[in-house]
Amino acid sequence: MQAEPPSAGVGPDRLQLVAAGAGVGLWDWDVATDALYLSARWKAQLGYAADELPSTRAAWLSRLHPEDAAATRAALADVIAGSAPDFELEHRLRHRDGSWRWMLVRGAVLRGPGGRPIRIAGSQTDITAQKAAERASQEHAALYARVVNDVGDGVLIVAAHGAILAANPAICRMYHATQAELLQRTCRQLFHPEDSAAVVAALESFAPPSLRVRSLRKDGSVFPVELRQAPVTMHGHAAHLLVVRDLSDQFSAHAELEQRVAERTRELAMLLEISRDITSTLDLRPLLHRICQHVAGIVHANSASIMLIEDGSGRKRLEMAASLGTPELVGHHFDLLITSGIWPRLLAGEGIIVSDVRGDEPHAQAYRETVGDLLDSRFHYVTSLLMLPLVAQSGAIGFLSMSHKQPNYFTQHHAGVVTTIANQAAIAIENARLHAQALTLATLEERQRLARELHDSVSQALYGIALGARTARTLLERDPARASEPLEYVLALAEAG
Template sequence: MPQYLTPIARDKVVESMRDGVIVLDTQSRIVDMNPAAQKLMRRSLMEVLGQPLEQFLFRWPDLAKRFRDVLEARAQIVLGEEVEPRYYDLHISPLYDRQEKLIGRLLLLHDITRYKEMEETQERYAKQNARLFQKEQRQRKIAESLRQAMLVLSRSLDHTAIVAEILAQIKKLIPYDSAGFFLQDGDDLRLSKGVGFDYTVVDARIPLDSRNRTVQAFKHKRTEVIPDVRVDPHWHPFSSHEKVHSAVAAPLVIGQEAIGVLTVDRFEAQAFTDEDAQILQVFANQAAIAFKNAQLHQQAQSAAALEERNRLAQDLHDAVNQTLFSAALIAEALPNIWEEDPKHGAQVLEELRLLTQGALAEMRTLLLELRPAALTEKSFGELLQHLAKAFTNRTQIPVNLLIEGDCALPPDVQITFYRIAQEILVNITKHAKATQVSLNFDCAPEVVVLSVCDNGCGFDTKRIPLGHFGLGIMRERADKIGATLEIASQPGRGANIALVWENKG
């Protein structure tokens, strides 16, 4: 192979390379340059031949200074206009002659702009994906906190526990140093519940006629963000001393009615974002439901207590008073009857004894109603005896009471058995037209059965409307303790109702 082909082939390769190739002598003067380098320098070889390279790098003085005396290096550099920069991989290598004498340097410029753009795009996508992931994680965290708060809200009427859970969930999402609930109390907003407050501000009040930012949030039903309370003349001055620097006030709104304000404070200024304000408003709405439910529950309890007192008063009038009145009349006439006919007097005396026993049983039953805790202090057999005597006294219908077994029932089971027995006897009084009632209680360790039978008019079990005779309520009570209510009846043949509870404990 002719030796002259090798340098020709090498020159051909260099000429056709896309990478820029520049050959410098020991004085950093340009000796040779391939077309790619000429294009980069925007000069022809004839224009730059023998000229110092630094002369043509005036647009990049730092670059010229950096690599002026470097014999060997590899680095990434940026060339070109600022609007459209180009990225290069610069490779500097020394050139030696056959005697290992340094005769110059070789500069190789490989355009990596495309790779840098791809790298930047990938990095941009990675950052975008990271932001999306963080946002998704944030949304999941918010959803989980809301779920936890709603779970407590749905399971409890204890607004103290609910509010504590809401404040705990808020802190997982939005760090705070103090937080509290102000509820409307007359012409003020009163601090009802809170955490992180100094003891001196407990039960603190803000007048509703003030220009306070908390009051404004309440009146206008909008969340107020206070970036720096120190420069806000309308922020209440007592929250956690002078340490508080930023705060959010979110109204507690039910429908169109504001009932209070949730405030959250930080010791740092500019601590809350608009997103924080939106999240707090959602939790404030939940808290509003908790406070409203507690208020309605209290009202319902008060109404129920009033209704129960009225019922007991009516029972006292209908049963005990009338019995005692009858007993008083008999007692007044008894001496004369006894004087005229001692045998008849003895019968009347027995009748008087039964009346007073019935009145006593009725009073004991009413006392149990006044103090429900007493329902678990006595054995269920004793409770049935009170019910039976009170029933007979009220209706003059004899009760055949049979109690078998001796076992202690769990409190909730005993109360349920008592209420259902009570309801059955009330139904017999109102609807059965019975002349005889049997009340049987069999208490075995594994199974407890209460059965009530009467010889009254009976009913068609398939045609009883839902809720009639209190059957729906009795079934609900039975279901709560895992018991079954069995009803057997036919028109004209009385009724038999059995409550069966299996002791699985």
């Protein structure tokens, strides 16, 4: 770009004020002298005061994330070479506390005669929160896809006007059609002409809860299905979650099939709701309690608890972070005996089912060694046990434990259902911890800012009082009648305080 005269009334101070108000940091690089200006806001985005970070290219580029350094340098090189008029990119910079902050960087070049670059200047915006929200959304979408794609029943998302919005692999196999083919059809076209009106009416009225009808494959063959539906929201609009069960091979086992479909539909709807619920809060304690409530509800456990791993004094300990059955033990610590058979498997990411914690199996013995005398007092209600690891990117961060008073209660099906929740719960717990750390850092920074402002105002007042006192002393020696004016000034400063 070519140099232009500044607009009337717009100067550096006003530009700085506008940028600070928008939360934007500014930078300006003199290509010829290699001098770099970094605004105070730019430095504050990385946790530094204006005088704590040098305004040099090295100070900037040395803080680039290793995975982003090459792309950033290439973008600058393209602008300097003239192959790009300006640039916009996202990269990570190392914060003073060691964390990585996502930044959106925009810049443009000012060229002189012959197109020679003179200056490159631009802005920097902290988009860490936006990136975290995008990541949470992606994780939620991935969980949704996993739940829907892995379920054995056919699943359709149907819009209020009947268009098919989504179809899982099971429904495609059921109808001998590709997903693209199903998405081109309407819900009415999937069913026998004599039954399609009843299906549409049931969807519109959200009743009855289940419906048995005849369905049509693309080759015209007819097969019996049972439909279950639940209201959902997709892209901000009301829609229907339609679970389709093929009754071709099981039509005679009518009652049993209804029970299984109802349970699967309940589990699917609950998993989707749980996913939304545990990603809707970043407050750790309520989050942990919600997770316990959800897992206990979905497998009908008598109790559920979350134990988080703590490293300290060269050994690992478990903290009871949340518990439905023994809330009085929240905050209690247990030694994690890594040599016992149950814990290495959990740390390695495997689930554990204990049919009877008072039995002779090795896992039951390892559990008793950990809880000690509490088994016959606080944990007297525990007989069978299901334990699943909470695994984040860094590894196992804790365990999710469910208990039941009946022996041999938990099955591999229970473990499979709860594992889906545990995977999402581990991510949600890590996000909540990061959020708490960010809030603590923000509070500390605000307190430091207020302390600096208070110090500056007190220093200014003391300086005024000293100046007024010296003036009054001089006037008392030379003109006592005029000494009252500086004394009144000193008094006013002191009272303003």
